[in-house]
Amino acid sequence: MWTHFVAVLVLVGRAASQDVECVRKSTCSCKMSDESGVINLSPLQANNKDEARFVVYDDHHKYGYAFNPCHAFNDENGCSVDDDVAVCQRAPGGHASICGLQGNATFTVDQATKEVNVSFQQGTGGRSSSIKLVCNEAMNDSAAVWSFLGENPRLHYNFRFESKCCCPDGCPFENGGISAGSILVIVFFGLITVYFVAGILVMKFKSGAQGKEMIPNVSFWASLPGLVKDGFLFVFQKCRRGGSSGSVNYETLQ
Template sequence: MAFVFSLIYLFVALCCCHPSFVTTNDVKCKRQTSCSCEMSDDSGSIDLHPLVSGQSQDQPAFQLLSNGYLYTYNPCTPVDYENEVSTCTANDDPAVCQIFSNGTGKGVRCGSQADVSFTAYKHEMTGVQEVNITYRGGQGTRFSTVTLKCDNNQHATSQFEFEGENPPGHYNFLLTSYYSCPRRSGKKLAISGGSIFLILLFVLLISYFVLGVLFQKYRRDASGKELIPNYQFWSSLPGLVKDGFLFLLNKCRKREASYENLQ
């Protein structure tokens, strides 16, 4: 009997130490492709592929003008601007480009599709979980960060904003979109640590009783209620639970009485 309860205690200890039971801000988004990642908190995956679905190769998904530059962003696939002096041709595998003279000059790669990393964090002001996509491999030391802001109302259109160059050579953007939100596939059934613990505990208890009954019947020739393993313990368990409850109740009443005497 002690062995069985030792196993139960071990399962409880392991499950309580499991990350699913611990509240932590150390949430990660594991890269799947250059424009998709899976959240470590089982909230789902972020996938930007629908933003470029059916799009022609020479047209970026997003572009905006700022301070005399045209910035373009195309997740998942590169865009070919067909400019001989540009580092934003398809061969350069660009994700983010900066094009001079309001888009009529040469283009400079500010981040590559080939060097992508995902970082999940909680916003300091709002406490909302957000994900950054960092594109390195730009020309020189240039690189870009696109912050994904989840907005379930931005299904038809997505908003792309330039948030500045800080420090020099680091270009910051904000993408507010329906597709910036983590979503469950529906085909994948996620099982939490608590569910695993309950399944194991249920299997353990069933095995304990089934094997116990077989042992009692064929090794000890028991019958009737004596087939139940450790019958005396289980029959006395309700009484022990009742005694424990009454003991705690009496302790609480004594404390209340002591407090009233002090008043």
């Protein structure tokens, strides 16, 4: 008995010690492995690729950092869509450096706080970025605060991004796929089309039918409206036998 008890404790301990992950779904979304939901930053992206949605400057207002979730952008200082830029560093004098690429976005979870971080690598001269995604359910879907935390270690830039969209299921996630209901409707009408086309061809060329007789099971389809009408009348009419309008009589079971 004690062996079973210890085994249960071990299993419970293992389950409790499992690290939570946020499995990447796109460059700006990931799904929490604990089933708490999907973090989706897509509502915060810029409407076009000619600018970044968010820009912040360091404490000395010397360097600027432009960021756009989901897709690359063109920056006035030289970063471009062709570079697949995620974070762009604006230096004095109009020079720009890439601080990470959209395509290699990596999501990690702080196991102590359960906060999600997204990092971008392969920037100019080895530059990279890490962004702490801070959940704030009180904010609107389209609102966010983009903050610069510092450079540590060298050429690695740390940021804080606060929004409702940083919460699991905080902002709706659209995967662009077709729903199960839509698939069923498409399959249904596809089968109906095949049924009629194939049936008409068989009736015409095999049985020599003409006109409406080419329709497969024409007698059934002709009677279908009447059958539907009878069904509605049966369901909605008052089901009773005899008696006045103020009473209902039931047949006694023997």
